[in-house]
Amino acid sequence: MTEEQNIQTPIIELNGVTKEYSSKKNFLSKGETNIIALNNISLAIQKKEIFGLVGQSGSGKTTIGRLLVKLEEPTKGIIKLNGKPTNKLKGKALKHYRSKVQMIFQDPYQSLNPHLSIAETIIEPLVVNKIGNALTRRDKVLETLEIAGLSPGEDFFHRYPHQLSGGQRQRVAVARAIILDPDFIVADEPTSMLDATIAIQLFQLLLDIRKKFKMTFLFITHNLAAARYLCDRIAVIHNGVIVETGSADKVIKDPQHPYTKKLILAQPGFNFKN
Amino acid sequence: MALLKVENLSVGYKSKKGMVNAVNNISFSIEQGRSLGFVGESGCGKTTIGMTLMGLLPENASILKGDIIFNGNNLASFNDEKWRAFRGKEISMIFQAAMNALNPVIRVDEQIAEVIQIHNPAMSKSDVSNQVKKIFSLVEIPEDRLRDFPHQYSGGMKQRAIIAMALACAPKLIIADEPTTALDVIVQDQILKEIKKIQKALNTSVIFISHDIAVVADVCKDICVMYGGHIVEKGTREEVFKSPRHPYTKTLLGSYLTLDSYEDINVPEIREAPDLITMTGGCRFSANCNCKSQKCQCQTPEWVNLSSTHQALCFEELLNKDKND
Numbered sequence A: 001m002t003e004e005q006n007i008q009t010p011i012i013e014l015n016g017v018t019k020e021y022s023s024k025k026n027f028l029s030k031g032e033t034n035i036i037a038l039n040n041i042s043l044a045i046q047k048k049e050i051f052g053l054v055g056q057s058g059s060g061k062t063t064i065g066r067l068l069v070k071l072e073e074p075t076k077g078i079i080k081l082n083g084k085p086t087n088k089l090k091g092k093a094l095k096h097y098r099s100k101v102q103m104i105f106q107d108p109y110q111s112l113n114p115h116l117s118i119a120e121t122i123i124e125p126l127v128v129n130k131i132g133n134a135l136t137r138r139d140k141v142l143e144t145l146e147i148a149g150l151s152p153g154e155d156f157f158h159r160y161p162h163q164l165s166g167g168q169r170q171r172v173a174v175a176r177a178i179i180l181d182p183d184f185i186v187a188d189e190p191t192s193m194l195d196a197t198i199a200i201q202l203f204q205l206l207l208d209i210r211k212k213f214k215m216t217f218l219f220i221t222h223n224l225a226a227a228r229y230l231c232d233r234i235a236v237i238h239n240g241v242i243v244e245t246g247s248a249d250k251v252i253k254d255p256q257h258p259y260t261k262k263l264i265l266a267q268p269g270f271n272f273k274n
Numbered sequence B: 001m002a003l004l005k006v007e008n009l010s011v012g013y014k015s016k017k018g019m020v021n022a023v024n025n026i027s028f029s030i031e032q033g034r035s036l037g038f039v040g041e042s043g044c045g046k047t048t049i050g051m052t053l054m055g056l057l058p059e060n061a062s063i064l065k066g067d068i069i070f071n072g073n074n075l076a077s078f079n080d081e082k083w084r085a086f087r088g089k090e091i092s093m094i095f096q097a098a099m100n101a102l103n104p105v106i107r108v109d110e111q112i113a114e115v116i117q118i119h120n121p122a123m124s125k126s127d128v129s130n131q132v133k134k135i136f137s138l139v140e141i142p143e144d145r146l147r148d149f150p151h152q153y154s155g156g157m158k159q160r161a162i163i164a165m166a167l168a169c170a171p172k173l174i175i176a177d178e179p180t181t182a183l184d185v186i187v188q189d190q191i192l193k194e195i196k197k198i199q200k201a202l203n204t205s206v207i208f209i210s211h212d213i214a215v216v217a218d219v220c221k222d223i224c225v226m227y228g229g230h231i232v233e234k235g236t237r238e239e240v241f242k243s244p245r246h247p248y249t250k251t252l253l254g255s256y257l258t259l260d261s262y263e264d265i266n267v268p269e270i271r272e273a274p275d276l277i278t279m280t281g282g283c284r285f286s287a288n289c290n291c292k293s294q295k296c297q298c299q300t301p302e303w304v305n306l307s308s309t310h311q312a313l314c315f316e317e318l319l320n321k322d323k324n325d
């Protein structure tokens, strides 16, 4: 990171964010216990950065994503967008925030509405935000499909999610996420259901979009190799606590926290020792 | 003699648009105590092979040709009755997404005891219970968790219970279909170690199926790479992963990210999966292959021997051309 970037206001900032859920312990006992999904999380993500959030399942990754796109509010702490606190936004301000921060979900088979055609899926954000007219919207959708690598766009316009492969569905999700020209995109394990040859193409697409539109990403994954390939910096999260943050190279080559070391050792490779 | 020898097996699914040639003319064998990995992208036919070996193909599927010789029996000609006596006892399978298949209202130990009783009706209650305990200790589930219900288990423990169930009748061959795909890396690592340990301890043969090449490479000494219903390359894991020869194997390896290989990654072109209904002749990878040869599109390639254990389904001149590049 250069000096210049360091003094810029981060695009996204989490200050001491905690998220608790109340939950019945199990169906036999009536008492409620609190699950601390996130415990005092602080993070700053710079413009144009792809920031990786790495950890095993249940560590709190998706919860951070959900807080960032305001599907939920933190129990404690502050989330800032471009330096401005965003807690408890309402009405117009909330709508504006939601257009600036988008999310791509893990499961391409569940995240798209099966009853909407691809065109309807991608156009929806434009309609909700009253952008353009029927004609300009159509052009915008076609253009966005092409950017997302679904080319020619016309071929996909009237198709439905079940007619697409997993990789194509994730491209539709990408198209929907970028159509409003957001500042920030949360990509929650976007390739964990995809084959390697398809996943690497989607990573390339994210890198292209970052370059073309100066977009900033939070990339959520349990795959350290993917994080190293894609990310500038990564944070390792364990049980709702960030245990290590640093440049992707540094964290993987020279991990400090025992949990990071454990995660690295568990990555499958081609060592043929056994 | 090989424990299992599959020869020229083809399996198809009837569909409205025509026959889906999901598995096409494949041959392989596995010795007692060995581990054989099938790797390839989703839709290439891996699960179809597993289901064929278990006699569990759905109504619309059939074996179009070939033999499946297991311990002297030809499974390809088994009827329902023969399958019932055989399935789960001689060969058992860990199904894809099996974790959700544990019965939620029956205690875990009872579910495993049931499998043992079905195949060993004469076994006494105390023998069954001892067998259950033995298997649980093998998969390292603590004895005080035996009486739990499935929802009280973590994802990793559920998968151990599923493995325990596959081991219940001490089968000669276990087929594991994507057993760790739903798990994260740390739990996956534990389960893979478990499978290797059990395989050594019991001298069981394992057919391990995954789309994840590093996972297959971790567990299996012998590898079959599949594409579009064909096996396209086979060999030891060193041969297939350290000196891949088939263009598809190279593509697969070239796009796979590991902690060391993240720099020299090749991003393949956007590719269409082969149409398993219309494609009958020719190499199924031809549309996506860099060789750009006309020959591959109409002529079915043949096995090229690269060593006594290493083979690729391609044309010799194209394999060599590629090598000289």
Ligand SMILES: Nc1ncnc2c1ncn2[C@@H]1O[C@H](COP(=O)(O)OP(=O)(O)O)[C@@H](O)[C@H]1O
Binding pocket: A021, A022, A023, A035, A036, A037, A055, A056, A057, A058, A059, A060, A061, A062, A063, A064
């Ligand atoms: N709506 C919810 N109610 C109760 N607990 C939840 C809820 N959402 C998430 N959790 C809990 O919070 C923790 C973190 O979950 P999550 O953020 O989904 O993890 P990850 O995405 O890393 O797998 C888990 O223990 C999970 O069970």
Ligand SMILES: Nc1ncnc2c1ncn2[C@@H]1O[C@H](COP(=O)(O)OP(=O)(O)O)[C@@H](O)[C@H]1O
Binding pocket: B013, B014, B015, B020, B022, B040, B041, B042, B043, B044, B045, B046, B047, B048, B049, B058, B060, B276
């Ligand atoms: N019940 C079925 N009916 C029709 N086609 C099927 C059926 N099951 C699988 N197929 C097709 O057979 C091919 C191989 O599928 P499968 O063996 O499940 O592949 P894999 O396990 O490698 O992902 C795919 O093209 C799939 O669409």
Ligand SMILES: [Mg+2]
Binding pocket: A061, A062, A063, A188
């Ligand atoms: Mg998650």
Ligand SMILES: [Mg+2]
Binding pocket: B046, B047, B048, B096
């Ligand atoms: Mg499968």
